Amino acid sequence: DAKTTQPTSMDCAEGRAANLPCNHSTISGNEYVYWYRQIHSQGPQYIIHGLKNNETNEMASLIITEDRKSSTLILPHATLRDTAVYYCIVTRSGSARQLTFGSGTQLTVLP
């Protein structure tokens, strides 16, 4: 699986959009970008994933650059409950699905 690079931490004001970047310059053509988050002392929660097109669901939007070497997770209206560690993972969908977690980004939503 391709390696990802994320900022260690970010702050965001409550109600504002949180934009979390991820670099994955060695991504292969058959690898997807997945985002999970982990609220303190809980298991990871799936957020969204995509291959090359931008994706949106009820939780977030995923913007993937045209060259697929980076992506941005957008939480449109961050709340205090969005404070968590966000993990960007690149992996082949349909594989055994053990996931390799990097260090992630600690997002703190400030009141």
Place this chain on the structure above:
Amino acid sequence: GAVVSQHPSWVICKSGTSVKIECRSLDFQATTMFWYRQFPKKSLMLMATSNEGSKATYEQGVEKDKFLINHASLTLSTLTVTSAHPEDSSFYICSGIRNTEAFFGQGTRLTVV
């Protein structure tokens, strides 16, 4: 999304005793489950792959005789930490696979005293 349930959520045990952690897929069948360990302020590290009806596959550096995995049914995998020591204190998390996607349990906080 699919539901994966772990039990217990937390456990405290004495050094030298064994602890069993259960991971259940509540609304799907999981032929494969994964066990992760997470130390404070660190990321999740894969420990082993649990396969229904066959032996588990362990990651390098994980002692198979210490971390016993049993996956006897399509909805249950168990991790037993044998002869636990304080250095085994950690957050243990399992995941089940449904339609090639991973769904995680809520985790088990193990404290060995």
